[in-house]
Amino acid sequence: MTSYFGDLAPLPVDPDGDLSFRHYDPEEVVMGKRMEDNLRFAICYWHNFVWDGNDPFGGQTFQRPWFAADDMEMAKAKADAAFDMFRILRVPYFCFHDHDVRPEGASLQESHARLNEIADYFEAKMENGPKLLWGTANMFSNRRFMAGASTNPDPDVFAYCASTVRACMDVTHRLGGENYVLWGGREGYETLLNTDLSREMEQMGRFLSMVVEYKHKIGYEGTILIEPKPQEPTKHQYDYDTATVYGFLKRFGLENEVKMNLEQGHAILAGHSFEHELAMANALGIFGSIDMNRNDYQSGWDTDQFPNNVPEVALAYYEILRGGGFTTGGTNFDAKLRRQSLDPVDLIAAHAGAMDVCARGFKAAARMYEDGVLEAARAERYAGWDRPEAQAMLAEGATLDAIADRAEAAALDPQPVSGRQERLENIVNRYV
Ligand code: XLS
Ligand code: NI
Ligand code: NI
Numbered sequence: 001m002t003s004y005f006g007d008l009a010p011l012p013v014d015p016d017g018d019l020s021f022r023h024y025d026p027e028e029v030v031m032g033k034r035m036e037d038n039l040r041f042a043i044c045y046w047h048n049f050v051w052d053g054n055d056p057f058g059g060q061t062f063q064r065p066w067f068a069a070d071d072m073e074m075a076k077a078k079a080d081a082a083f084d085m086f087r088i089l090r091v092p093y094f095c096f097h098d099h100d101v102r103p104e105g106a107s108l109q110e111s112h113a114r115l116n117e118i119a120d121y122f123e124a125k126m127e128n129g130p131k132l133l134w135g136t137a138n139m140f141s142n143r144r145f146m147a148g149a150s151t152n153p154d155p156d157v158f159a160y161c162a163s164t165v166r167a168c169m170d171v172t173h174r175l176g177g178e179n180y181v182l183w184g185g186r187e188g189y190e191t192l193l194n195t196d197l198s199r200e201m202e203q204m205g206r207f208l209s210m211v212v213e214y215k216h217k218i219g220y221e222g223t224i225l226i227e228p229k230p231q232e233p234t235k236h237q238y239d240y241d242t243a244t245v246y247g248f249l250k251r252f253g254l255e256n257e258v259k260m261n262l263e264q265g266h267a268i269l270a271g272h273s274f275e276h277e278l279a280m281a282n283a284l285g286i287f288g289s290i291d292m293n294r295n296d297y298q299s300g301w302d303t304d305q306f307p308n309n310v311p312e313v314a315l316a317y318y319e320i321l322r323g324g325g326f327t328t329g330g331t332n333f334d335a336k337l338r339r340q341s342l343d344p345v346d347l348i349a350a351h352a353g354a355m356d357v358c359a360r361g362f363k364a365a366a367r368m369y370e371d372g373v374l375e376a377a378r379a380e381r382y383a384g385w386d387r388p389e390a391q392a393m394l395a396e397g398a399t400l401d402a403i404a405d406r407a408e409a410a411a412l413d414p415q416p417v418s419g420r421q422e423r424l425e426n427i428v429n430r431y432v
Contacts, residue, residue, distance in 0.1 A: 004065065004081040005344050008088045011352055019345070021352060024359035026090060030366045031321070038366075039358055040330025042093035042133040043086055044291075045100040047304060047336035048347055049078050054339075061339045070103040072114060079121055086130045089351050094130050095181075095332050098168050099138035108160065112167040119171045126175065133179060133330045134225065134261070134289070135172030137164045140185025140233065150207035151187045151200035151238070158203060165211055173220040178328040179289055180220070181261050182211070183227035188234030201238060205252040212257045223328045225261035225288045228277075230270040232302050241270040242280040249286070259288030263334055264316070265295035265302050275315045282323035289329025290320070292358060306335040306354040311432040313361030314368070321369045331358055364431040373427050377420065 014020035026036035053061030060067075066078035079101065086094055098111070102118045105111040126132070139149035139161055147153055149161045165182075172180050187204055189195040208226075215224060226249075228239040239245050242260055249255040260281045267277040281287035294312070296303040307313055320326065333354055337346055368374060384390055393403050 003084050005084055005088055005348065008345075008348065010088055010090050011348070019349060019352065021356060021359075023356040023363075024352075030363055031325075031370065033325075035359060035362070036092055038325065039355075039362060040093060040133070040326050041089075041091045041355060041358070042095050042130075042330050042332040043082075043089065043091050043351060044332055044334050045082060045094065045096035047334065048085065049082050050100045051336055053337075058339075062342060072103065072117065075102050075114075075118055076121055079118065079125065083125045083129060085347060085351075088348055089355070091351075092130055093133035093178075093330055093332070095132070095134050095136070097136050097138035098164065098171075099141055104142070108163050108167075112163075115167055115171055119175055122175060132172065132175045132177035133332055134181045134222075135168055135175070135177045136181040136183065137161075137168040138185070139164060145186050148186045148188075148200065149184070150204050151184075152203075153196075158207065161207065162210070166214060169211070169214065169220065170218070172222065173218060177222055178330075179223045179225050179261070180215070181225045181227055181289075182208070183229065183261075184237055184239045186234060187239065188231075188237035190235050201248070204238060205248065208254060208258070209252055212254060223288055224258045225329075226258055227261040227263060227266070227291065228270070229263070229266040229302070232269065241267070241272060242277050242284070242286070246284045246286060255284075255286065259286045259329075261289045261291060261329070261332075262287075263291035263293065264307065264312075265293050265304055265334075266291075268295040268297065269300075269302060273315075274312065275319045278316055278319035278323070282319065287320070287323050287329075289326070290316070290331055291334035292331045292354070293333065293335040304334060304336045305338075306333070306350045307357045307361075308353065310357055310360045310364065311428070313357055314364040314432045315428070317358075317362045317365035318368055318374075321365055361432075368428065368431045374424060377424060377427075381419075 012020050013025045015022050024035060026034060028035045030038055049064070049066070052059070052067060064081070066074045066081065068074055082094070098115050102111070102114040105114055139145050144157060144160065145152070148157070150158055152158055169180055184204070189197065189200070212224060226239055226245050228241050228245050229237050230240045231237055238248070242262065245260065246255065249258055262274070262277045262281060264274040267274045278287065292307055294305045294307045294309060296305065333351060335350070335354060337350055341350070389406070392398060
């Protein structure tokens with residue numbers, strides 16, 4: 001099979017090019033780091049090489065050559081196209097589910113053997129090529145998972161999932177994956193009439209605890225990430241948002257073991273902004289990585305579009321920079337084409353444009369952060385708390401009584417001050 005992308009060369013950095021990076025230059029140094037190391041871009045396998053363009057009203061629109069058969073030969077042809085695309089787009093990372101890269105076998109053992117065979121194939125291609133940002137297991141597509149993965153009423157499904165995650169984590173470990181993701185695809189419910197919510201959350205907590213134990217047992221040093229989402233596919237997902245997941249982690253004593261993979265579209269579905277989720281994860285010390293995309297604000301489902309709103313992306317990276325930037329995480333494009341975008345070059349253009357949007361957003365965020373204007377305004381707003389009597393109120397030993405007495409003795413009469421929101425928004429607008 002000749003290359004799916006014809007003879008496309010790696011994209012140049014060219015501010016006037018048609019198919020080029022106009023704003024993203026991997027070598028450009030911003031805040032002391034190369035842009036490639038700041039953004040840590042990854043391409044996902046599933047939306048690009050597996051999804052066939054179907055929607056609830058119609059089937060396949062894409063005709064990728066490797067859709068011809070669900071066998072190992074086609075799985076390798078798919079891998080060839082995927083790595084060709086990684087090369088053209090010059091991304092340092094990729095991500096995959098087991099189900100994306102190998103046909104399912106007749107037994108668990110056969111499925112795992114196939115996964116390992118593909119991992120060998122990847123390993124050879126990864127020698128000078130992209131690294132693995134994260135691996136994960138698809139425990140939501142096959143009908144056996146329809147009532148849940150670890151939260152399933154059938155304990156055999158729970159055991160099946162243990163085998164699946166073990167195999168996927170082993171492969172992620174072997175390929176040097178920097179993170180392992182758990183997105184709770186079917187970990188939720190459709191109706192409370194048939195659901196024992198308390199039991200299901202207990203199962204999920206036990207499962208996650210054992211996944212963490214297994215990670216330590218095999219000496220895997222990557223980060224375990226949970227990806228929250230409030231709904232879809234189930235009506236209510238247990239991993240609703242960052243705050244909910246934090247409570248869950250605390251309950252099972254896992255708050256120092258697991259971090260968050262936050263997706264723009266999932267934040268929107270939860271009724272939050274992306275920057276809210278990022279700031280919340282930083283505040284709780286559990287920020288890990290991002291799935292970059294954009295959600296349609298009217299639709300109410302997960303549209304997984306490529307990002308194209310620079311001011312929004314800038315605010316997201318601003319929060320990431322405030323938290324110190326990425327460590328093991330990165331910017332994974334969990335984004336898909338619209339189903340009419342049939343041409344191979346659409347895949348390339350979509351990512352190149354998204355990388356440019358992220359680069360512009362990141363550079364704006366970096367300037368905003370380095371100039372420190374917003375941080376200075378924030379510090380000024382809370383300056384009263386630097387006074388010793390203010391600090392004393394938060395210290396051990398302070399009592400409501402003592403504080404109340406002091407407020408009355410000093411006849412305190414606090415005067416409101418402006419929150420200056422529009423002035424701050426104007427400042428942001430100077431950067432984006
Ligand atoms: C689905 C999720 C999924 C995860 C990986 O909405 O975003 O793609 O990122 O399982
Ligand atoms: Ni995602
Ligand atoms: Ni998603």
